[in-house]
Amino acid sequence: MNQVIYIMGVSGCGKSTIGNLLSEALKIPFFDGDDFHPEANVAKMSKGIPLNDEDRFGWLQTLNELGKKQVENNSCVIVCSGLKQMYRDILSKGIESKSMWVYLSGSFNQIEERVNKRSGHFMSSALLQSQFDTLEEPINALQLDISLKPEEIVKKIVKELDMKSEFGLFGLGVMGKSLSRNLAQKGFNISIFNREVKGSEENIAIDFKNAHSELEKSQPFSNVEAFVNSLQIPRRIMLMVNAGKITDMVIDDLIPYLSDGDILIDGGNSNYLKTKERYDYLKSKNINFIGVGVSGGEEGALKGPSIMPGGNKETYELVKPYLEGIAAKDTNGLPCCTYVGEEGSGHFVKMVHNGIEYVEMQLLAEVYTIFNTMGRNPDEIANILESWKSDVDSYLLGITVDILRKKDGDDWLVNKIVDKAGNKGTGNWTTIATAQLGAPSTLIASALFARYTSFYKEERCNANEKFGISPSELNLNSDDVLNAYQFGRIINHYQGLKLISEAGKAYSWTLNLSEIARIWTNGCIIKSDFAEALIPVLKEDDNILTNPSIISQLKELKPSINKVVAECILRELPVACLSESVNFLNAYTTSNSSANIIQAQRDYFGAHTYQRIDDLSGDFHHTNWN
Numbered sequence: 236m237n238q239v240i241y242i243m244g245v246s247g248c249g250k251s252t253i254g255n256l257l258s259e260a261l262k263i264p265f266f267d268g269d270d271f272h273p274e275a276n277v278a279k280m281s282k283g284i285p286l287n288d289e290d291r292f293g294w295l296q297t298l299n300e301l302g303k304k305q306v307e308n309n310s311c312v313i314v315c316s317g318l319k320q321m322y323r324d325i326l327s328k329g330i331e332s333k334s335m336w337v338y339l340s341g342s343f344n345q346i347e348e349r350v351n352k353r354s355g356h357f358m359s360s361a362l363l364q365s366q367f368d369t370l371e372e373p374i375n376a377l378q379l380d381i382s383l384k385p386e387e388i389v390k391k392i393v394k395e396l397d398m399k400s401e402f403g404l405f406g407l408g409v410m411g412k413s414l415s416r417n418l419a420q421k422g423f424n425i426s427i428f429n430r431e432v433k434g435s436e437e438n439i440a441i442d443f444k445n446a447h448s449e450l451e452k453s454q455p456f457s458n459v460e461a462f463v464n465s466l467q468i469p470r471r472i473m474l475m476v477n478a479g480k481i482t483d484m485v486i487d488d489l490i491p492y493l494s495d496g497d498i499l500i501d502g503g504n505s506n507y508l509k510t511k512e513r514y515d516y517l518k519s520k521n522i523n524f525i526g527v528g529v530s531g532g533e534e535g536a537l538k539g540p541s542i543m544p545g546g547n548k549e550t551y552e553l554v555k556p557y558l559e560g561i562a563a564k565d566t567n568g569l570p571c572c573t574y575v576g577e578e579g580s581g582h583f584v585k586m587v588h589n590g591i592e593y594v595e596m597q598l599l600a601e602v603y604t605i606f607n608t609m610g611r612n613p614d615e616i617a618n619i620l621e622s623w624k625s626d627v628d629s630y631l632l633g634i635t636v637d638i639l640r641k642k643d644g645d646d647w648l649v650n651k652i653v654d655k656a657g658n659k660g661t662g663n664w665t666t667i668a669t670a671q672l673g674a675p676s677t678l679i680a681s682a683l684f685a686r687y688t689s690f691y692k693e694e695r696c697n698a699n700e701k702f703g704i705s706p707s708e709l710n711l712n713s714d715d716v717l718n719a720y721q722f723g724r725i726i727n728h729y730q731g732l733k734l735i736s737e738a739g740k741a742y743s744w745t746l747n748l749s750e751i752a753r754i755w756t757n758g759c760i761i762k763s764d765f766a767e768a769l770i771p772v773l774k775e776d777d778n779i780l781t782n783p784s785i786i787s788q789l790k791e792l793k794p795s796i797n798k799v800v801a802e803c804i805l806r807e808l809p810v811a812c813l814s815e816s817v818n819f820l821n822a823y824t825t826s827n828s829s830a831n832i833i834q835a836q837r838d839y840f841g842a843h844t845y846q847r848i849d850d851l852s853g854d855f856h857h858t859n860w861n
């Protein structure tokens with residue numbers, strides 16, 4: 236990646252000498268910041284009047300523009316004292332991740348002696364002191380001692396650039412392997428790490444590197460310290476390890492070797508509340524941390540996942556080219572990666588993505604059950620689903636077709652898979668979040684509980700015998716089932732997005748739901764044509780059930796879902812998410828609900844009070860009911 240190498244430090248530290256030598260060594264252009272002062276600044280300085288911040292702003296912006304322009308085609312060296320963080324922020328604005336800072340440091344006496352030795356130069360102690368007073372030492376720079384010879388300093392900078400990787404990937408499991416290959420294929424210099432467990436897991440990183448030609452330039456490690464030291468400053472390390480305690484353990488393993496300003500990116504499916512805690516913990520150690528939801532599974536991670544980063548926006552800017560570089564592209568060629576919002580919002584959005592995923596999977600499983608009960612074999616069901624692609628295409632629909640067609644000997648493989656659905660926690664957390672935030676994402680809860688019910692295999696088999704329930708022939712056609720399926724999907728997306736919107740309000744995150752739908756159009760497990768259709772809808776309103784086109788679609792689909800759910804219930808076939816979707820819309824569209832009875836009951840036994848429709852003040856009333 237092209238970089239602007241800013242050489243900074245107080246006057247007299249040797250910036251120009253080092254800058255010139257470095258530009259020669261790297262064969263890249265050199266720019267001395269002092270040559271870019273406007274005439275007014277030059278006039279002021281020649282009269283011995285020191286520049287103030289206002290004088291500097293325009294000049295710093297000019298240098299920033301210069302850096303931005305240069306970095307489009309090539310790396311370059313820019314020399315500028317950059318004494319305050321505020322100045323450095325201006326210099327690197329918009330190219331934060333492409334700015335490398337080299338800080339030439341020396342003591343007051345060292346520099347005074349050196350300047351006064353130079354023929355024709357004299358710097359008063361007061362002037363030099365004012366430079367030291369202004370200096371705010373950078374936390375994410377390559378700091379080099381000016382007592383070294385210039386050639387040695389340049390050698391160290393070149394070594395940092397040549398020998399050190401720009402990005403580190405920690406954890407070469409299913410996702411880490413694919414992501415590291417993706418990063419390398421995009422031309423990033425990376426270091427890769429996997430732990431070594433003597434006797435069982437050895438040489439994981441090195442063997443993995445050797446197995447893939449694109450990783451030829453990558454640096455493999457099984458030693459944490461060596462891995463960290465192989466990275467350019469500020470270090471950017473993406474963790475692709477199991478969520479929960481392992482993530483905390485790995486962070487603690489890394490901390491001793493990290494420096495101020497380094498960046499940890501948690502790409503696992505971490506709980507969004509833990510992400511905030513980890514951010515605070517690492518901030519207390521001057522380490523930057525962002526929580527990044529990654530979706531796409533093994534193949535998506537390799538070819539381009541959907542990425543949902545949350546946390547500090549400035550930190551995101553420092554890793555943006557890597558994340559956006561490896562992300563899938565939408566139909567306009569934009570990366571399916573966008574800064575989601577503050578704190579754990581990236582992980583929250585990924586969690587809800589998974590909740591929506593649970594429902595999409597459950598709806599397809601229910602569709603399968605319906606057709607299966609109607610006597611269709613897996614190949615026939617696959618053919619029906621295949622024919623739906625022109626109306627309701629999605630990644631999950633596509634893989635379900637493949638799954639249904641997979642044979643194992645004379646039978647279909649699905650017929651041999653035990654009907655107990657596992658989970659790794661994100662559906663559970665989404666259900667907890669929906670309850671905590673008071674947003675009724677009832678389909679996600681239903682899909683989760685359907686998985687839990689599936690686990691009671693033995694009890695189900697016993698109950699089946701005792702109750703004698705056996706689903707009988709269904710009187711349905713495939714168009715009705717298609718319509719019911721699409722109805723369920725619309726309610727699913729409404730509920731998931733509503734949950735995100737409510738979280739945004741509760742946690743004061745600035746979320747853009749249309750952008751979230753956009754990054755779900757490719758790379759992720761829930762990518763679908765419907766996500767694409769939601770982009771303009773969500774630009775108008777976070778609530779998709781206010782959109783006239785969605786309303787008319789649901790009205791059209793309603794007779795089918797009514798029929799499908801009624802038929803399934805009459806014929807004793809469980810369809811948890813289909814039935815919940817119609818039930819939810821029936822409740823959502825009821826203007827006078829039975830909640831008046833609940834309020835009266837609460838007031839009866841607990842004096843909880845109620846509001847009256849004939850009292851517009853909204854006051855609360857209590858009745859002595861007996």
Ligand SMILES: NC(=O)C1=CN([C@@H]2O[C@H](COP(=O)(O)OP(=O)(O)OC[C@H]3O[C@@H](n4cnc5c(N)ncnc54)[C@H](OP(=O)(O)O)[C@@H]3O)[C@@H](O)[C@H]2O)C=CC1
Binds near residue numbers: 405
């Ligand atoms: N698989 C998927 O489809 C998706 C997964 N995710 C999330 O990404 C993360 C990684 O998932 P995935 O790649 O599937 O998981 P894997 O189980 O395949 O890989 C886990 C990685 O963590 C490492 N690890 C485990 N324990 C330790 C430890 N104590 N110290 C150091 N390293 C350790 C493992 O090393 P070792 O091999 O030595 O045990 C391995 O490299 C998880 O948070 C997951 O939820 C997100 C999206 C999709």
Ligand SMILES: O=C(CO)[C@H](O)[C@H](O)COP(=O)(O)O
Binds near residue numbers: 531589659661
């Ligand atoms: O994040 C993912 C996909 O988006 C992971 O595959 C996750 O493991 C799926 O969840 P679960 O294992 O609970 O089904």
